Amino acid sequence: MFSLTVVDHIMIAHSFRGEAFGPAQRLHGATFVVEAEFCAPKLDDLHLLIDIGLAKDVLRAVLAPIDYRNLDAEPVFAGKNTTTEYLCLHIQQELASACRDGRLGDGGKAVTGIKVLLRESHIAWAAFEGPV
Numbered sequence: 605m606f607s608l609t610v611v612d613h614i615m616i617a618h619s620f621r622g623e624a625f626g627p628a629q630r631l632h633g634a635t636f637v638v639e640a641e642f643c644a645p646k647l648d649d650l651h652l653l654i655d656i657g658l659a660k661d662v663l664r665a666v667l668a669p670i671d672y673r674n675l676d677a678e679p680v681f682a683g684k685n686t687t688t689e690y691l692c693l694h695i696q697q698e699l700a701s702a703c704r705d706g707r708l709g710d711g712g713k714a715v716t717g718i719k720v721l722l723r724e725s726h727i728a729w730a731a732f733e734g735p736v
């Protein structure tokens with residue numbers, strides 16, 4: 605299996621429901637480094653999985669509606685705790701959709717799996733890996 609990873613970052617604000625979150629029940633900010641790993645069993649005629657520039661552009665387009673936002677106020681996250689894990693799932697699903705509808709070119713059509721990893725600090729990160 606081949607993989608190609610591109611990296612970006614987002615700055616967000618959010619709060620959590622649930623006593624387990626302690627002070628994080630209050631509105632707070634976070635900067636996440638976002639790694640998107642695209643996996644495919646084969647390369648194209650140019651020996652590419654996906655063009656890196658295209659992968660970066662599509663990741664940016666998926667992150668733009670989240671970046672510099674208070675996620676508590678975004679309808680797409682209504683009723684959700686936007687934990688690091690949940691944001692991985694959300695971004696993975698958006699990237700999988702981009703692969704399916706051709707936004708990542710022919711290379712994207714060959715992608716079978718995507719792993720999204722979010723680093724919230726130097727001591728904690730989470731990931732979600734799923735099919736396209």
Ligand SMILES: Nc1nc2c(c(=O)[nH]1)N=C([C@H](O)[C@H](O)COP(=O)(O)OP(=O)(O)OP(=O)(O)O)CN2
Pocket residue numbers: 625626627628686687688689724
């Ligand atoms: N599994 C997860 N746990 C926590 C997440 C998360 O996204 N997934 N997020 C947070 C907070 O948003 C923040 O990142 C840390 O808040 P904090 O209150 O400092 O939580 P800690 O568990 O790191 O520290 P303690 O104060 O010792 O509880 C929290 N958890």
